[in-house]
Structure formats: C-alpha cells, structure tokens
Amino acid sequence: MRSALVVGTGLIGTSIALALTRRGIDVHLSDTDEGAARTAASLGAGHTGRPAQPVDLCILAVPPARIGAMLAQAQREEWSRVYTDVGSVKALVHTSAEDAGADLSRFIGGHPLAGRERSGPLAARWDLFEGRPWVLTPGATTSRDALNQALELVSLCGAVPVVMDTDEHDHAVALISHAPHLVAALMAARLEGAREESVRISGTGIRDLTRIAGGAPELWEDILAANAPAIAEVLAAYATDLTAAVDALRAVAGPDAEAAKRGAANLADLLRRGNAGQARIPGKHGTASASYTAVPVLISDRPGELARLFAAAGSVGVNIEDVRIDHSPGREAGLVELLVDPTVSDRLAADLAASGWTVQS
Numbered sequence: 141m142r143s144a145l146v147v148g149t150g151l152i153g154t155s156i157a158l159a160l161t162r163r164g165i166d167v168h169l170s171d172t173d174e175g176a177a178r179t180a181a182s183l184g185a186g187h188t189g190r191p192a193q194p195v196d197l198c199i200l201a202v203p204p205a206r207i208g209a210m211l212a213q214a215q216r217e218e219w220s221r222v223y224t225d226v227g228s229v230k231a232l233v234h235t236s237a238e239d240a241g242a243d244l245s246r247f248i249g250g251h252p253l254a255g256r257e258r259s260g261p262l263a264a265r266w267d268l269f270e271g272r273p274w275v276l277t278p279g280a281t282t283s284r285d286a287l288n289q290a291l292e293l294v295s296l297c298g299a300v301p302v303v304m305d306t307d308e309h310d311h312a313v314a315l316i317s318h319a320p321h322l323v324a325a326l327m328a329a330r331l332e333g334a335r336e337e338s339v340r341i342s343g344t345g346i347r348d349l350t351r352i353a354g355g356a357p358e359l360w361e362d363i364l365a366a367n368a369p370a371i372a373e374v375l376a377a378y379a380t381d382l383t384a385a386v387d388a389l390r391a392v393a394g395p396d397a398e399a400a401k402r403g404a405a406n407l408a409d410l411l412r413r414g415n416a417g418q419a420r421i422p423g424k425h426g427t428a429s430a431s432y433t434a435v436p437v438l439i440s441d442r443p444g445e446l447a448r449l450f451a452a453a454g455s456v457g458v459n460i461e462d463v464r465i466d467h468s469p470g471r472e473a474g475l476v477e478l479l480v481d482p483t484v485s486d487r488l489a490a491d492l493a494a495s496g497w498t499v500q501s
C-alpha cells in the first residue's frame with residue numbers, strides 16, 4: 141500500500157492515519173467537519189482533501205449508519221481502488237451498502253477491537269491498535285485485492301487480524317462490547333441523582349466498571365440501534381441472572397434458614413461463574429490476563445516517577461507485560477500494579493523494595 145484515504149478523522153480514523161503515516165504511507169484526510177480534518181493533519185496524520193487519483197485503500201471511519209451510503213458514493217466518484225470500514229457493527233454495514241448499490245467485491249468490512257471513551261482527533265493515538273484484534277468480514281464476492289489491502293492495513297497498525305462472518309461478529313460484540321456498554325451506562329446512571337456523600341467515596345471498582353459509559357451518546361445510539369436484537373438477547377440473559385441474584389439476596393436476609401442457605405449457595409455460584417468468565421478475557425497480545433502476577437508499588441505523583449519505576453524493573457531484567465495505574469484524586473501518591481510473569485514476581489518485589497520502592501504485599 142502506498143496511498144490511503146481516511147474518511148472521518150475522529151478517534152479511530154485519526155489513530156489509523158497516524159499509524160499509516162508513521163509507516164510511510166501517503167495519507168489523505170477527509171471529514172464533513174473540516175476542523176476535525178485540519179486538527180488530524182496538524183497532529184501529523186496526513187494532509188487534508190480528497191486525492192486527485194484513486195488511492196490504494198480508503199478507510200471509512202464514520203458512524204455505522206453512514207457507511208453503506210458513503211461507500212456507494214465513494215465508489216461512484218472513484219476515491220479508491222478498494223475500501224474497508226471500521227464500524228462497530230457489520231451486518232448493517234453490508235446490507236446498507238448493498239441497498240445503496242455499492243460494489244461489494246471491492247469492499248471488505250472491518251472492526252478494530254480497540255478504542256477509548258473519548259471522541260475526536262485529539263483523543264487519537266498512533267499505537268491504539270497495537271496487539272489488538274481487528275475483525276475482517278469478507279463476503280462471498282470480496283476480491284483478493286480488497287482482502288490483501290485490509291490485511292496490510294491491520295499489519296501496519298500493529299493489530300492482529302481475525303476473520304469472521306458478519307452475524308458471528310455482531311453476536312460476539314453484543315456479548316463483549318455492546319451489552320457491557322449498556323450495563324456500564326445503567327450503573328453510572330444510578331450515580332446521577334445519588335447523594336454527593338456516597339459518590340465521593342467511589343473507588344477504582346466502580347470507576348473500572350463504568351469507564352466506557354463515558355462514550356459519546358450519539359455514536360452509541362447508532363451502534364445499539366444497529367445491533368439491537370443481539371444486544372437484547374444478552375441483556376435478557378443478564379435479567380434472568382439479576383432476578384436470581386435479587387431472590388438469593390432476599391432469601392439470605394429472610395427468616396427461612398433453609399431458603400437462606402440456598403440463597404447463599406446461589407450467590408456463591410454466581411461469584412464463581414464470574415471468576416471463571418473474567419479469567420477468560422485475554423490480556424495483552426491475546427494471552428490470559430490471569431497468567432500474570434501483579435506487583436503493587438506506591439509511587440509519588442512527581443513527573444518521571446513512572447519512568448523511573450519501569451527503568452528499575454528493567455535494570456533487574458524483568459519484562460513488564462502490562463500495567464495498571466490508580467491515581468487517587470487529592471492524594472500525593474498513586475498505586476501502580478506491574479503485571480509480570482509469576483516466576484519473577486517475588487524477585488521483582490524484593491529487588492524494588494531493596495532499592496527503596498514501597499512495594500505493597
């Protein structure tokens with residue numbers, strides 16, 4: 141790939157454009173909001189305006205409901221040789237593109253499973269897709285050229301390609317992204333009218349669970365509407381479990397000793413299933429997060445402290461696989477969890493403590 145056109149220079153489009161530009165691709169940027177395209181260009185993501193000649197690959201990074209019609213228009217005006225998109229739903233993109241009269245042989249659906257709860261070019265990062273899955277949904281007529289260009293795009297962004305069909309994709313993301321987004325919104329919505337005294341003592345648990353609820357409502361309305369039946373199915377299963385949990389809690393607090401025992405057993409079973417499901421979520425580069433051990437270190441909030449900690453771990457030959465950081469507002473210190481291979485965690489903790497770091501047990 142030598143040239144690309146990114147249409148929609150928000151979070152995802154600009155992140156892709158930054159990754160491609162770093163790898164020497166000539167990237168054109170286009171957005172109905174000219175300010176967004178100019179901002180992306182000023183970040184070094186490419187240059188604004190449509191190309192005079194068709195590019196090798198055009199990436200449609202606009203909200204899902206717009207993609208089908210935009211593909212048909214782009215093909216009529218020959219913006220590119222082949223096309224892909226990044227929409228969070230796939231069946232709707234394929235059917236709306238077909239309805240709009242697009243040539244599906246020159247298109248392959250795509251969806252990088254990486255993102256943030258912020259929108260717009262200023263939230264973009266060139267390494268957003270590093271090590272993340274990137275689903276491709278080739279159809280019956282997808283050309284080899286379209287597939288190859290998309291595979292090259294995924295590789296240039298440092299992501300890992302996963303081929304799926306559109307329905308399989310939409311059911312999977314209902315379970316791992318869309319229904320969780322709604323539940324995060326439900327939990328966060330409960331805080332809107334809550335007493336300040338209650339919200340003030342919130343810890344990292346509720347913050348972790350509700351982080352994605354900060355996403356742009358307009359985009360999420362679009363995503364939820366486009367994958368509604370699959371999301372409703374997952375929510376209905378949650379509802380069954382929730383009802384069972386409510387019954388169990390009431391029984392535990394009730395006067396019937398036998399019912400209380402059954403309720404406690406049901407709650408224990410739900411918690412165990414939760415552990416088992418959580419352990420299946422892949423961490424960095426697709427490995428199970430549970431396979432790392434966390435070494436918790438308290439650091440002061442001074443600039444450069446984190447870099448000093450990483451250097452200290454590096455100097456004793458330990459590879460940091462992942463990192464979690466908790467900065468408590470109003471506190472001078474933050475807790476950093478270094479996730480490392482379990483066989484080196486004790487040695488790392490001892491070496492860091494010996495060189496003056498506060499390692500928590």
Ligand SMILES: NC(=O)C1=CN([C@@H]2O[C@H](COP(=O)(O)OP(=O)(O)OC[C@H]3O[C@@H](n4cnc5c(N)ncnc54)[C@H](O)[C@@H]3O)[C@@H](O)[C@H]2O)C=CC1
Pocket residue numbers: 147148149150151152153170171172173176201202203204206210226227228229251252253254255256257258259260261356359363
């Ligand atoms: N936000 C996330 O974490 C992720 C989003 N996606 C998908 O990526 C796509 C873009 O989402 P974000 O970058 O988050 O949104 P965003 O809101 O940051 O950017 C979207 C951009 O598209 C532009 N746009 C809208 N209609 C347009 C049109 N007709 N022509 C040209 N530009 C147009 C907007 O002005 C905006 O700059 C969506 O399809 C979304 O489903 C995929 C993975 C993660």
Ligand SMILES: O=C(O)C(=O)Cc1ccc(O)cc1
Pocket residue numbers: 227228252253254255256257317352
């Ligand atoms: O913020 C996060 O961690 C996300 O996982 C965001 C996200 C949002 C939408 C997608 O289609 C894919 C990923």
